[in-house]
Amino acid sequence: MVVGISSRSGKNSFGRKTIFTQGGGLRLYLYAIDFKRNINEYFYLLKIEKHINYTSFLGLICYANGCFCYIILSSFMNQINKMYFGFNFFYSLSSMFLKFIPAGNFIHHIENKPTSGAKYMRAAGTTSFIISQEYDYTHLKMPSGWLLKIHKFCIAVFGAVSNENHFITNLEKAGNKRKLGFKPTVRGVSKNPCDHPHGGGEGTGSPPKAHRTPYGKLTKSPTNNKKMQKKQRFQFKIFKK
Numbered sequence: 001m002v003v004g005i006s007s008r009s010g011k012n013s014f015g016r017k018t019i020f021t022q023g024g025g026l027r028l029y030l031y032a033i034d035f036k037r038n039i040n041e042y043f044y045l046l047k048i049e050k051h052i053n054y055t056s057f058l059g060l061i062c063y064a065n066g067c068f069c070y071i072i073l074s075s076f077m078n079q080i081n082k083m084y085f086g087f088n089f090f091y092s093l094s095s096m097f098l099k100f101i102p103a104g105n106f107i108h109h110i111e112n113k114p115t116s117g118a119k120y121m122r123a124a125g126t127t128s129f130i131i132s133q134e135y136d137y138t139h140l141k142m143p144s145g146w147l148l149k150i151h152k153f154c155i156a157v158f159g160a161v162s163n164e165n166h167f168i169t170n171l172e173k174a175g176n177k178r179k180l181g182f183k184p185t186v187r188g189v190s191k192n193p194c195d196h197p198h199g200g201g202e203g204t205g206s207p208p209k210a211h212r213t214p215y216g217k218l219t220k221s222p223t224n225n226k227k228m229q230k231k232q233r234f235q236f237k238i239f240k241k
Contacts, residue, residue, distance in 0.1 A: 001032035001069075007181070020214070025181030026052055033058070034069040035117035037095040037109070037155060041065050042084050045077060050163075052180065055124035057162040072109060072122055073162040098138040099152035103130045108161050110140070111154035118155070120148075125167065127160035188214065 005028070010019030030053055047060040049070075057073045077083070084094040101107060107128055108121035120142070121128050131139040133152070140148045171177055174184075188198035189207055196214050198207035211220035 003030045003032050004028065005030055021183050021185050022181060023183045024178055026179045031058060031070045034071055035109075035122075036115070037071070037118075037157070038115070039063055039065070039067065041067075042082060044082055045073075048073065055163060055166045056122070072118075074108070074157060074159045075125075075162045075164060076159055077162065095155050095157045097152060098130075098150060098154050098156055099133070101130060101138075101156065101158070103132050105130050105158065106160060107140075107156040107158055109155075109157040110150065111156070112150070114151055114153045116154075121161065124161055125164035188212075 007023075007025065009024070010017055010022030012018045031051060041063040043061045043063045045059050045061050049058045049060065051058060054072070058070050059073045059077060060068065061071055062068050095109070098107075098110075107130060108126060109118040110120040110128060111117060112119040126143055128143070128148075129141045131141055131147070133139075136152055137149045138152055138154075140150060142148060188196035189201075189204065191199035193200035197212040197216055201208070210218055213219050
């Protein structure tokens with residue numbers, strides 16, 4: 001199933017531009033992907049597709065009951081596979097509850113809450129590691145190093161997401177970047193004073209005074225700003241006493 005979408009081009013609900021590097025692109029539709037995978041049926045993989053909105057490969061599958069849907073493919077899937085999706089823990093390649101997956105395995109397509117649909121590990125090549133099983137929760141280690149505690153009745157899938165080499169793809173030209181919905185980034189120094197705090201002046205040069213965002217807020221050194229705020233609070237307390 002294909003779902004049409006409308007491009008916001010970095011504008012908010014009032015129609016004002018709030019993100020200056022978004023716009024255009026070929027994002028005209030999305031595939032309705034089955035993120036729950038809670039049908040206890042065998043399925044056959046009919047076709048492998050690649051869409052500009054998704055980093056991983058998509059698969060068109062047909063369940064034994066005659067239902068068709070799109071899924072995010074795992075790295076071990078091909079068009080010959082006959083697999084099982086559901087809660088049956090006797091099949092090692094199926095989607096199943098975390099309570100049935102022993103520690104030490106790599107998984108992806110992980111739910112945040114039971115029956116909510118997959119929220120984690122959906123991008124190309126991503127996978128998570130099961131550290132331990134304790135009581136009603138499973139402890140996971142994410143690729144970023146974060147440790148998560150997920151309920152045991154959440155669904156996950158073995159292995160990693162397909163298209164592991166996505167991070168080394170070369171866009172080759174600027175037009176392909178524009179098709180993804182990105183616009184060129186313009187320096188604040190090269191703009192007019194009405195468009196950016198760094199704009200204006202004679203010729204080119206560094207921004208006047210402190211670096212600021214297009215909205216006039218200080219940037220470039222948040223740690224120093226926090227230190228200055230602490231000093232100001234301390235001085236204010238001493239003066240107040």
